[in-house]
Amino acid sequence: MARFLITSALPYINGVKHLGNLAGSMLPADVHARFRRGQGHEVLFICATDEHGTPAELAAAEAGQDVRAYCDEQHVIQKQIAEAFGISWDWFGRSSNPPNHRLTQHFCEALEKNGLIEERVDQMVYSVDDGRFLPDRYVEGTCPHCAYPKARGDQCDNCGRLLDPTDLKDPYSVISGSRNIEVRDTRHLYLLQSRMQDRIRQWVDSKSADWPNLTRGIAYKFLDEGLIDRGITRDLSWGVPVVKDGFPRPGFEDKVFYVWFDAPIEYIGATVEWAEATGGDWERWWRLDGGAGDVRYVQVMGKDNVAFHTVSFPVTILGSEEPWKTVDDLKAFNWLNWYGGKFSTSMKRGVFMDQALELLPPDYWRWHLTAYAPEGSDTAFTWEQFQSALNKDLADVLGNFVNRILKFTESRFEGRVPGGGEAGPLETRLYAEIGAALADATAQFEAMEYRKAAQAVRRIWVLGNEYLTEAAPWTAFKTDPVRAGVVVRTGLNLVRLMAAVAAPIIPFAAETIARSVGLDAAPAWPSADGEAELSRLAAGQAVSAPEVLFRKIEDDQVAEWTERFGGAEAA
């Protein structure tokens, strides 16, 4: 048994996330956590809301709420929706909680002790009418690159370029709209990433053999461009206060750490929260001097987060010169697009997580977003493909098999697993085929190749259907009921096995299917021994057909959803 620490990228606090966030972080991390638990490993699956920074303050202001009250409310909303999707975090923390504050301040002190922090005087945009500096998104203006008139201080949404607030032309305050803007001097802490260039490259070299191409490519691109020193404080009040020796740092009383500095530290902070709430030992997962040496640490995220996790966060951790656990496997995803374009809240285009659950149960989304994950390249979601894939995979292949064999067992074998008879050539061949498919499925789940893992799971469902069609127990029953009993027993074991391999991806359906053959919950992840895995159910075990497992998605539903959420016109 091994130990797996799994983290999914922290969702930002400002509102419910769209399906792209689910597909590129929370869901694949959950599938892996469930798979590793099913294998019998010890798993700690951690996530948290990322709550600091200007977007939280601005969203709170727009909602007419105090920023803390806003974050309290949004955290609960995000947690409940994720749980409704079956995301099985062991802990869902908050970057605004005390453990992250303590750890962030601790890392800054450790980095400063090692000569990696420097105070510098910056020029920042200051609003005379608001009486304050305007960091990041508090200022908007005209993009110097593309002339877009509503570029934000940190990024232009039109051309995508990263900006500094002082880059903007004709800047105005987002708070008051005032154009009475000056550039003033302000002191900030800088993290001297440039001094860590060689150290980070060595670390990436030592780890990246296990990383997928997407992750490795982004990490080396940033290393090749050269690490630049980065301001890690902001002129804001909402965030982690800047301290020195336990007191507010002189000159930094009105400043906090930049959200990008404290957010990844919350992976550790959330683990401390988990330990405080459950009596667990967080150092056993994070400190090499606390027993974390045999932990395999897996991070899952969208590609926009990779640089922060392969370069920036490692600078913080390694620069502390303390024995912290660093990431082993870093799985990144491309974008899930909506038809040809992006998800857009303002254009009402695309489905958000809460809306998705109004339309269909979570397993439909979980299956589709895993089987068609934006893995090798950006992937376009379309209702048409969603409908066709789900109807085929879930309704026709899995649902139909379970229903067919259980109904037949109820009508011909009194709803019990038949005993007697011996396996014949068809079963022998099935054992070999299932064994090979199980070995493949295990390998793909272990490699976090999600599309291939789903294909391997579907292959097992298809093999079951082919076997049942060929063995035709309904025909055999008339002339050779013992032979029919062997086929039905094998078929019921296939039902059990189908639930076992489906469980990481569609846990709700897997549990329903497992109950239909008399189990309390979905079985553990199977071995690659086809014969053993198809001989698990005891003769005489009571079974019963479940209610309809998967309803087919009809054309009129697709038409209605296209109308409601926008569809083809986005392409």
Ligand SMILES: [Zn+2]
């Ligand atoms: Zn621009």
